[in-house]
Amino acid sequence: EVVADLIEGISLLCKNSFNKQGGIEAIYMKGFIPLMPSLIKDPNEQLRLASLKALGVFTSQAAIIPLRMQNFFKEVKDNGTIQEVCEILKSTKPSGPVTALHQVAAEALSTLICPVYGDFYSFPWKRGPHDNILEYTEASAIFEGVRDVAYTNLKDFDFTSKFIAIYNSEEESKFVEVKCSVLRFFSQLLRTFDVASCQSRKMQESPLDTFLSNPHLKNLLVTAAFSSKNTIIQGCAIQVLTLILRQILVDQSLDSNVLVLDVQKVYLLFEKNFKTEPMLSILCC
DSSP: HHHHHHHHHHHHHHHHHHHTTBBBHHHHHHTGGGGGHHHOOOOOOOHHHHHHHHHHHHHHHHTTTTTTTHHHHHHHHSHHHHHHHHHHTOHHHHHHHHOHHHHHHHHHHHHHHSSSSHHHHSSGGOOOHHHHHHHHHTTHHHHHHHHHHHHHHHHOOOOHHHHHHHHSSSSSSTTTHHHHHHHHHHHHHHHHHHHHHHHHHSSSSSHHHHHOOOOTTHHHHHHHHHOOOOHHHHHHHHHHHHHHHHHHOOOOTSSSSSSSOOHHHHHHHHHTTTOHHHHHHHHHO
């Protein structure tokens, strides 16, 4: 418990001492990040949980100035941190109880492969000669490397079913962080490893193939898009469905009817939200 509290304190200190000029202080980069893999696989679950939360904090901070913090992303890519997070996800049982450890692992991995500032600075009103979006574009190769390592470690097992179980373990009436993390994870995999990309990398199976082969994913996405009471979840689900449909249309080897959406439902969702939730309506378009 003492070590877990210490890790929590370190992550809070890192957050408080962070600035856009220097980034994460060197003392944490040299003294704490190299220990992350061993902390995440420690037998003590409380210690592992604290370490995963700390990883999420460090990643969120590093994503603010990705070029200046590229050593952080390189470190977690090379030192085995991502592999250990994937091992935790691998232990998730689709039919068994999902623990807080699995949920936080999903959140941490989602943050690593899809840093929030990458999305934030891509909004239309942030485009143009903006320092952050220019810097993020230059750093894209770093993030691609992180995603490659993550997907390489995930594709050896049925990660889709694991993430579906984690998604379903959170009660929407109370929290939505885990659900949003899972949906953002799906969307980022589809963006990074689209059909053309996987063919150029000579991958035998793309995330699209994996998603389409899972009989439960379509139901999850459709339910999230049209039945959820949370507009953020609806928007994230619409994004994933849109990416899947686009790739199905591009891949001529697939039957275009493999995923069919009810256009009437999409229109009703648009009509219902165009005044109160314009971003969701835009996604419906």
